[in-house]
Amino acid sequence: MNRYARYRVAFQTILTKEVLRFSRIWIQTILPPVITTTLYYIIFGNLIGRRIGDMGGVSYIDFIVPGLILMAVITNSYANVVSSFFSSKYQRHVEELLISPVPNWVILGGFVVGGVARGVVVGIAVTAVSMFFTDLNIHSYGWTLTVFVLTSVLFALGGFINAIYANSFDDISVVPTFVLTPLTYLGGVFYSIQMLPEIWQQISLANPVLYMVNAFRYGLLGVSDIHIGLALVIILLFIAGLTGFSLSLLRRGVGIKS
């Protein structure tokens, strides 16, 4: 068997294992974001949104749909990889991979695509829920899918790096709680940055999530606070940087080898 055929089987094995893992515990992985997002639609979209009126040229509930879908994708792609890889370190079954002839890029790819798979499943579920509250007329399918997948990849990579450095279960909840959630909430999910004073608009531009939410909103609704080309470049740069960093950590065995 040639080397690449062997890598393909190894990749499929890691991916299948990841998908089975989050599918087995769907009550913990798939259901909660669906319930949370439903509550957001009811409270912010319907009850409060009716009094807010339009935002960015669309109704408020339409405005928050892209952000809420992307927020679920970001959280779940990240959570899947960080919990799965840290658990494999904690129970030491990461050693099954380390002793096998699987290159680091296949290990990284397997876990990241596993995270993307959960992000996609949750994203589809949350999108289905949004259909009950609003009529989605997708502006650009290609753009929507591109931003959806790339954002998921980016945060799956983030989860992987978090898991590499984590030494306890506390360590895998610190970043989502103190970094990811604030960045997401301040990333223009619920408001347009045009509403902010000039200085806060400038500060908001340093938040990478803002670019993803706006790029995704452009794909769905055709409206955005920022230049979408710039958003794509920023997402791709982050992916390239985090991929290189993850591979370097794996090569040096940081957090997984003595």
Added chain:
Amino acid sequence: MNALSIHDLRKTYGNGFQALKGIDLEVARGDFFALLGPNGAGKSTAIGIISSLVNKSSGRVEVFGHDLDRDSEGVKECIGLVPQEFNFNQWEPVGEIVVNQAGYYGISRGEAWKRAEESLRQLELWDRRALMARHLSGGMKRRLMIARALVHSPRLLILDEPTAGVDIEIRRSMWQFLTDINRQGTTIILTTHYLEEAESLCRNIAIINHGHIVEHSSMARLLHQLHAETLVLNLREKLERPPELPGYRVAQLDDSTLQVVINRDQSFNDLFRSLSSAGVEVLSMRNKQNRLEQLFIGLVNASRQEMEE
């Protein structure tokens, strides 16, 4: 070509502890090799480096001609590892654990299930393939790790204390299993604290202590170094006092048990002739201490004294 060649292997951990201080080791293909040493001697570090779980500080490792630095995938393809501690996903079914491991070696799922069935049947775990691994007993978990290590048919199987905490019946069946796969051509490196296990299974041996190899020879040659053996004899008749046996050190353990020290240059025939002349009839006989254990303690103590000097 050797199954394993190690040259000047060194490992210093981040805290400054030197676990390996330049070891050299050769294991021939087809060998059943014992790597022994007291706790903290460096055995697990050496095994960790060979199996890519620990980064070496310097030195060279070759497995069946594949250099660990230049061709780590080639090295990994040759090795199956049964580690000291359980390192599988406890929340995964037994069969899946073995099949996934095969997948990491590029074995397709269909073929992996065939191989998993074969190795799980051999180790009497096939009936439990759907059971979550955490529900297995300690002995079954050890056998699961052996089945997992064999699923890609490795040329070199490394077992780090595979029978620790396993009852004697299962231990014996594992010995038989390992002997069989060694006969079929798999090279085996075994670390164990049961020296009886090493003596009965292994043909060659290395003893490691404080990061140095203090002995590296064949088991037969090593045992030949033993100058004296202490025998415990069970007697038919009760004795009031120990018999006079010129040339032998004799002690009476109880009224029907004698302890006799026999030197390497003394024969058993002479001993039994002396016992018969003294009117002592022997019902059974055993070594007081495992022979390898006697040597092991001697070698480890000698190396400790050398270090202190």
